[in-house]
Amino acid sequence: MLTHSLLPPPGGGAATHHCLILHGLGDSQAGWKPVAPMLGVAGLGFVFADAPRPYYDGYAWFDLNADLSFKDEQIRTSRAALEELIASLLVRLAIPSERLFLLGFSQGALMVMDTALRASRVYAGVIGISGFLAMLDEYPQAFGVALPSQHLLMTHGRADTLLPLARVRAQVQRLNALGLAIGWREYDKAHTLDPSRELPDLRAFISSRMQAT
Numbered sequence: 001m002l003t004h005s006l007l008p009p010p011g012g013g014a015a016t017h018h019c020l021i022l023h024g025l026g027d028s029q030a031g032w033k034p035v036a037p038m039l040g041v042a043g044l045g046f047v048f049a050d051a052p053r054p055y056y057d058g059y060a061w062f063d064l065n066a067d068l069s070f071k072d073e074q075i076r077t078s079r080a081a082l083e084e085l086i087a088s089l090l091v092r093l094a095i096p097s098e099r100l101f102l103l104g105f106s107q108g109a110l111m112v113m114d115t116a117l118r119a120s121r122v123y124a125g126v127i128g129i130s131g132f133l134a135m136l137d138e139y140p141q142a143f144g145v146a147l148p149s150q151h152l153l154m155t156h157g158r159a160d161t162l163l164p165l166a167r168v169r170a171q172v173q174r175l176n177a178l179g180l181a182i183g184w185r186e187y188d189k190a191h192t193l194d195p196s197r198e199l200p201d202l203r204a205f206i207s208s209r210m211q212a213t
Contacts (some may be wrong), residue, residue: 002085004049005029010037015045017124017210018093019101022049022108026058038199041206047089052081061107075134082115097121098213101206105129119144125209127202128154130191132163133171140178152182153205155198157189
């Protein structure tokens with residue numbers, strides 16, 4: 001089981017929904033815990049997970065080469081670990097998957113999108129921040145049965161030098177051409193989270209999906 005921790009809604013009260021947050025390369029769950037109060041959505045609890053592969057002082061979901069290449073098998077292994085965690089959380093929290101958000105940054109964004117595109121479960125919403133997509137040649141055959149009901153959002157920075165915007169935008173367009181409706185937002189930011197414009201958009205997306213589920 002992936003190492004993880006739970007946080008109640010920062011504003012107090014009972015949680016009606018939860019958001020599972022996955023970090024990026026070399027980070028850990030601790031790096032994203034400050035985001036919980038920044039989102040500030042009433043009734044939203046949080047789950048923070050560490051990736052399974054040690055990487056310097058943090059963790060990684062898969063090894064990433066300088067040319068952004070990777071081994072598909074490492075992603076498949078991390079996907080299986082993530083799905084195991086999700087199944088356990090749904091039982092522990094006693095909620096349906098429709099009340100669980102998946103949110104990831106960079107490598108974590110790839111993992112939540114990869115999981116959602118192939119899922120048999122419908123999630124409350126899926127958000128990929130400053131990430132990219134993997135194994136696109138497996139689609140549409142690998143699309144999960146729940147995909148028509150998934151609500152997907154990807155955000156990216158125009159000044160992202162680690163994961164160039166044009167490459168990721170093209171990936172999203174390729175999937176949308178297959179009939180998906182992945183939401184896409186661009187910001188004047190680098191490989192980071194923009195607190196001024198991006199965070200309010202994420203908060204609005206989450207709030208809207210919470211009201212719908």
